[in-house]
Amino acid sequence: MDIEKMTLKVQEALNLAQQTAVKMNHQQVDTEHLMYAMLTQDDGLIPRLIDKMGINSNAITKEVYDYLDRQPKVLGESAGASSVYATRRLEEVLLKSEDIQKKMGDSFISVEHIFLAFLKGDYPSTSILKKHGITEKAFLEALKSVRGSQRVGTNDPEGTYDALKKYGRDLTEEARGNKLDPVIGRDEEIRRVIRILSRK
Numbered sequence: 001m002d003i004e005k006m007t008l009k010v011q012e013a014l015n016l017a018q019q020t021a022v023k024m025n026h027q028q029v030d031t032e033h034l035m036y037a038m039l040t041q042d043d044g045l046i047p048r049l050i051d052k053m054g055i056n057s058n059a060i061t062k063e064v065y066d067y068l069d070r071q072p073k074v075l076g077e078s079a080g081a082s083s084v085y086a087t088r089r090l091e092e093v094l095l096k097s098e099d100i101q102k103k104m105g106d107s108f109i110s111v112e113h114i115f116l117a118f119l120k121g122d123y124p125s126t127s128i129l130k131k132h133g134i135t136e137k138a139f140l141e142a143l144k145s146v147r148g149s150q151r152v153g154t155n156d157p158e159g160t161y162d163a164l165k166k167y168g169r170d171l172t173e174e175a176r177g178n179k180l181d182p183v184i185g186r187d188e189e190i191r192r193v194i195r196i197l198s199r200k
Contacts, residue, residue, distance in 0.1 A: 005098075005107075005108055005109055006108060006109045006110075007108045007109065007110045007111070007152065009041065009044065009045065009110065009111050010108075010109055010110060010111055010114065012037075012041060013034060013037040013038045013041060013111060013114075014034065014037070016037035016040070016041065017029050017033035017034040017036070017037040018033070018084060020033045020036055020037060020068070021033045021084050022084055024068055024069070024071070024073065025073035025074055025075055026068070026071055026072075026073065026074070026084070027072075027074045027083065027084060027085070028084065028085055028086065028087045029084055029085070029086045029087065029090055030071075030087045030089060030090055031087070031089045031090050031093050031118070031123045031124070031125055032064055032067055032068050032123070032124055032125050033068065033090075034090060034093065034114065035064050035118060035125040036061065036064045036065060036068060038111050038114065038115065039057060039060060039061040039064060040061060041111075044111070045110075045111050045112060045146075046111055046112075046115055047061075048146065049112070049115075049139065049142045049143060049146060050134065050142075052142040052145065052146065053133075053134065053138050053139070053141075053142045055132050055133060055134060056132075059132065060128060060129065060132055060134075063128045064125060064128060067124055067125075067128070089123060092121070093114060093117045093118060093121060093123070094109075094114070094117075096117035096120060096121060097109050097113040097114040097116070097117040098113075100113045100116050100117055100120075101113045101152070104152075106152035107152060108152045109152075110152045112139075112143055112147075113152075115139065116136065116139065116140075119134070119135070119136045119139060120136065
């Protein structure tokens with residue numbers, strides 16, 4: 001599997017998964033290390049999508065961490081980053097995510113492809129996700145609302161998803177929630193704005 005065909009967030013998640021395995025004194029990097037890494041990534045897409053589905057991503061993160069904490073630990077001189085290896089299950093998830101990426105017509109493997117591979121598989125994380133009501137259909141709907149019709153054509157597409165919500169304000173929504181200052185009684189300000197906007 002070519003690491004150059006993975007987005008920066010996937011590379012970061014794989015690195016974080018390895019660091020988590022080393023920190024927890026695990027001898028192997030497993031699927032749950034990767035799931036935990038994707039759930040705890042700074043400005044990560046997966047927690048945003050889970051929250052968009054109306055599900056508490058922190059509860060899922062805690063359950064995945066608790067699962068990892070119950071796994072056997074290796075202590076001593078053999079423990080460390082050089083002795084950690086990837087499990088077959090992790091390789092399987094990455095291969096499935098590559099297939100999903102191709103089916104979706106994307107150029108790079110992104111975190112959403114890996115998450116879908118988890119949902120299509122049978123892993124400990126999958127049962128945690130399903131217990132919280134995360135289905136493939138619900139995830140794809142949340143992804144579509146954030147991603148729209150964009151394709152993963154660069155190695156950093158996650159930064160472009162939902163850009164309006166990230167960098168803009170929905171004034172209509174704020175007006176509905178009475179969060180804007182009232183316009184009534186501001187005739188002078190309104191005239192000034194109209195004069196400025198009508199200049200050539």
